[in-house]
Amino acid sequence: MSAYLGVDLAWGLGTERRAANETGLAALDEHGTVLDAGWARGVDAVTAWVVEHLGPRTLIGVDASLVVTNPTGIREAERQVGQRYGRWKVAANPTNLASAASAGARLLDRLTALGVGYVSDTAGMHARTTPVLFECYPYTTLVGVAELGYDEERPRYKRLDTRIPPATARARRAEAFDDLVRRLRETPLDPPLALDSHPLTAALADPSVLHGPTHKHREDLLDGVLCAWTAAFWDRHGDQRVQVLGGDPPHRHGPDAAGASPGNRRRGPSLPSDPVDEAGRKPVVVAPTRESQRRPRLGLES
Secondary structure (H helix, E strand, C coil), rough: CCCCCEECCCCCCCCCCCCCCEEEEEEEEECCCEEEEEEEEEEEHHHHHHHHCCCCCCEEEEECCCCCCCCCCCCCCHHHHHHHHHHCCCCCCCCCCCCCCCCCHHHHHHHHCCEEECCCHHHHHHHCCCCCEEEECCCHHHHHHHHHHHCCCCCCCCCCCCCCHHHHHHHHHHHHHHHHHHHHHCCEEECCCCCCHHHHHHHHCCCCCHHHHHHHHHHHHHHHHHHHHHHHHHHHHHHHHHECCCCCCCEEEEEECCCCCCEEEEEEECCCCCCCCCCCCEEEEEEEHHHHCCCCCCCECC
């Protein structure tokens, strides 16, 4: 049984002829020890791995779109990722009901049927009495946790930089990956993270190779660890150092609103939000944050 699980879910479901891409998986205890780590392919295998590691209050961070209610376009949570983390060159891929990438919704359905809940606010997360999962995005964790030192922009440890020659881009991607692993191993973090406590995550400190599939294999595992650590970070710090993107309820003030005066009223919704799904769940992304990445407090219109 594990306190925190991380799932870097491959968004595609795969086909009969082609297996789904690898999903990176990691399990942490409350001390940051890596209890288990590895990979799985397909929602069925990922579900089975999660179930094997569940405890009474396990918190599961998933990098995939879990609740999607918008017919087209982009979810509000994804829009807010770009609005608040764009200065660090962080943006989220858009998802909607027409998207082919639906593994997140499938995983949510499977785990819900097995008694795992979905949580979209800090109060509900802290009050959990059963295992619950939530959606996160590793890039917001890396730039939102100031101790990691990504003050200017996100680390380019994933996709190649298409502005430079491919060979140079592969080398720089490998350097960024190795530097990220070094920071995670050497930076005093709260809560702690002990990458060296499991053979597979300890091996992430080995020098990277330039071979694309090998790099992706390692990157998926690292992102699984980051998802699990994001769960631990949210549990430790709550709203003090985390924001829930897309979670603001529509809030209207009009002429008859309590406390409103003719010269001091808000007009319209505080923030846009997507509809809840048939189970009443909100589409949100849980994101560690610096104060400069939070939304400005809404002032009163005069």
